[in-house]
Amino acid sequence: MQDILEAIMAAEGSADPGRELAGVAGLPVPESYRGVVVRAEEARMFTGVATRDKDPRKALHLQEVPTPELGPGEALVAVMASAINYNTVWTSIFEPLPTFRFLQRYGRTSELARRHDLPYHVVGSDAAGVVLRVGAGVSRWRPGDEVVAHCLSVELEDAAGHDDTMLDPQQRIWGFETNFGGLAELAVVKANQLMPRPRHLSWEEAASPGLVNSTAYRQLVSHHGANMKQGDVVLIWGASGGLGSYATQMALHGGAVPVCVVSSPEKAELCRRMGADLVIDRSAEGFRFWSDEQTQDPDEWRRFGERIRELTDGEDPDIVFEHPGRETFGASVYVTKRGGTIVTCASTSGFLHQYDNRYLWMHLKRIVGSHFANYREAWQANRLVALGRIHPTVSRTYPLEQTGQAAYEVHRNTHQGKVGVRCLAPEDGLGVRDPELRARHADAINRFRGH
Numbered sequence: 001m002q003d004i005l006e007a008i009m010a011a012e013g014s015a016d017p018g019r020e021l022a023g024v025a026g027l028p029v030p031e032s033y034r035g036v037v038v039r040a041e042e043a044r045m046f047t048g049v050a051t052r053d054k055d056p057r058k059a060l061h062l063q064e065v066p067t068p069e070l071g072p073g074e075a076l077v078a079v080m081a082s083a084i085n086y087n088t089v090w091t092s093i094f095e096p097l098p099t100f101r102f103l104q105r106y107g108r109t110s111e112l113a114r115r116h117d118l119p120y121h122v123v124g125s126d127a128a129g130v131v132l133r134v135g136a137g138v139s140r141w142r143p144g145d146e147v148v149a150h151c152l153s154v155e156l157e158d159a160a161g162h163d164d165t166m167l168d169p170q171q172r173i174w175g176f177e178t179n180f181g182g183l184a185e186l187a188v189v190k191a192n193q194l195m196p197r198p199r200h201l202s203w204e205e206a207a208s209p210g211l212v213n214s215t216a217y218r219q220l221v222s223h224h225g226a227n228m229k230q231g232d233v234v235l236i237w238g239a240s241g242g243l244g245s246y247a248t249q250m251a252l253h254g255g256a257v258p259v260c261v262v263s264s265p266e267k268a269e270l271c272r273r274m275g276a277d278l279v280i281d282r283s284a285e286g287f288r289f290w291s292d293e294q295t296q297d298p299d300e301w302r303r304f305g306e307r308i309r310e311l312t313d314g315e316d317p318d319i320v321f322e323h324p325g326r327e328t329f330g331a332s333v334y335v336t337k338r339g340g341t342i343v344t345c346a347s348t349s350g351f352l353h354q355y356d357n358r359y360l361w362m363h364l365k366r367i368v369g370s371h372f373a374n375y376r377e378a379w380q381a382n383r384l385v386a387l388g389r390i391h392p393t394v395s396r397t398y399p400l401e402q403t404g405q406a407a408y409e410v411h412r413n414t415h416q417g418k419v420g421v422r423c424l425a426p427e428d429g430l431g432v433r434d435p436e437l438r439a440r441h442a443d444a445i446n447r448f449r450g451h
Helices: 002-009 017-026 084-094 100-107 203-207 210-221 245-255 265-274 298-310 328-333 375-386 401-413 434-441 443-448
Strands: 032-039 060-065 074-083 119-121 128-136 146-149 186-190 194-197 232-237 257-262 277-279 288-292 319-322 341-343 366-370 392-400 418-422
Touching: 002 017, 002 074, 017 232, 032 401, 060 119, 060 401, 074 203, 084 203, 084 401, 100 128, 128 186, 128 203, 146 245, 194 265, 203 319, 203 418, 210 245, 210 319, 210 375, 232 418, 232 434, 245 257, 245 265, 257 265, 277 298, 298 328, 319 328, 401 418, 434 443
Parallel strands: 232 257, 232 319, 257 277, 319 341, 341 366, 392 418
Antiparallel strands: 032 060, 032 119, 074 128, 074 186, 074 418, 128 146, 146 194
16 A cells, blocks of 8 residues: 555656556555444444434544455545545434445345445545556546546446436445445545546545535536526525535525525634625524424524525525525525525434425425435536636545544534545645646635634
8 A cells, every 4th residue: 555655646746747646557456455434233332322422433443444356347546535424424323324234235236236245334425536446348547547536326227317317226325325435545436436636636625525516516506406597595504514615605606695504603704705795693693493302483484584684685595505404494494485495405403304384385485305416417516626616615634543533523513614534645735736726726725724
């Protein structure tokens, strides 16, 4: 593994980094590598513990694992950096169910897929790195290519997947519903998960947008989601967080009017630094949408709607960008404009959503479910990053050895933007190939750092 890292590091400052990186093709693939795992034997370790009190640091382990055999249509990637997503938090606290059930189900589909059904699960759904090997039938990528990986793993053997790959019955999220994920020194992906790495970003910056940027693109911009247009008022929950920070940027660059909902003055300031003028600090303004664990408070919905109208000169949101779930969903349905859209992915505060259906059916609103992105949407979202239109939101990074702490901070919502993890990269800031483009966007690239 050290030889692979040295070959990649030789590209730093080189006049021809591609030539240096092509040298990895001649290096042997290690028999094992270090990966962050959860273990099947510990799947019940948090039984009886409240969700908030479950500690990812106890369940995530860094251990040596065997390098799997590479199958047709796959690629082996040396991972320089990855990032924490909420699906890694869910995996680490074994909610809503242990991910070993996903691996077992996948393992029953084919002999090749059986590799994934193991007593450990290498997690992580983001990666930036260098291709080491490609399997039979791969022609677009070759060893030495610098890549990022999106997390859509799909077989494409069913007709249902060919209009929208997210509808394929064999669609899975890599590193969550498959093994050999990105929080590791090596990762196995399908070759059609790979995309060109944005050349003006460092490894940890390039790794951070993948899942959340693509998710926000489909959820907000794509015709499969809210189909946002210029002038739309878009309410964005958690607007400075890992997902919301990309939705905020897309709303601004797409000519929409974001109304950013956050939970602290520091988060409000980050939204303003992104260019958003309309910000609601729900903690400072005391919004409490539940009067107790079983009862929502419609008066708070109304007060929240009135606050939005104060900011927008009387307009209700055309689109509500939902992902907290249980805590906010009743309010989201209530405040959406007549004929508007609530587009939802994830449920970080709880999966069981409750709302008053009168405000949906009588006002002709729509609820749209959105899950990650298809290959084209992921590619388009990555292209926006490569062009310098959408910027990474890395606030801090951790070495691979401290992945548990990184996941803990995301679980407790003490972070801003994205929390990155350096896998093979020995320090932040490495891997920049286009310093001129970076210099033009340096302030935007770094605005979340240290928060």
